[in-house]
Amino acid sequence: MPSCLLVDDSRVVRIVARKIFEDLHFSCDEAENGQEALDKIAVESPDVVFLDWNMPVMSGIECVVRIRSMTLFKQPKVIFCTTENDFGKITEALTKGADEYIMKPFDGDAVKSKLAILGLL
Secondary structure (H helix, E strand, C coil): CCEEECCCCCCCHHHHHHHHHHHHHCCEEEEEEEEHHHHHHHHHHCCCECCCCCCCCCCCHHHHHHHHHHHCCCCCCEEECCCCHHHHHHHHHHCCCCCEEECCCCHHHHHHHHHHHCCCC
């Protein structure tokens, strides 16, 4: 079963995302910020990280840069999920290591589409 780490400071977003990923047969874990995500990834790297941009403690952009610098058995696919819709921000996320980008609010079809593009479905 593929695994997903849901990283968002909003509990509601994590609940919605968990439902979508579990319906797609992913096991899910959660983190409230980038630092908590890094701590979990260091122990067991998930197949995909669903990552918010704006969070306390450590932003999503700083988190993805740190993920990409980690020596891991396997690098996870990273999907940014954010309200940041400026083309420059999207480019920055992809340049710094994100594999895909999805806008909030999102739905199951959008998530499924991104996972298919990444070869995870």
